[in-house]
Amino acid sequence: MQNAIDMTTRFRTEKENILIQSMRGQNILPICETFSRSAFDTLLAQSGCEAIRVYFSMDSSLKVKLVIVGVDGNKADILTPSNEKIAEDGQRCPDICPPGSALNS
Secondary structure: OHHHHHHHHHHHHHOOOOOOHHHOOOOOOOOEEEOOHHHHHHHHOOOOOOEEEEEEEEOOOOOEEEEEEEEOOOOOEEOOOOOOOEEOOOEEEOOOOOOOOOOOO
């Protein structure tokens, strides 16, 4: 737990410093992103799903977001033709932030 606290604290402290000057102060990098349990249940219920993979992505306003997919026993992404089994609609903080905890305060 202490390692997780140290790492999230370091990220909050340094996240603006790793951006080029023109991108600072625009909430490009989130502190966290919250997904519903049903998003994970859907991914994990896929036939052959043995793990979850998280990708960093960027929306049209250049905000970093997470895309989450199931992973099979061969360590390959499980992707359906319609991409219905991908979680990409998490609540991004900022703007929708959780209550304070040791990991985000």
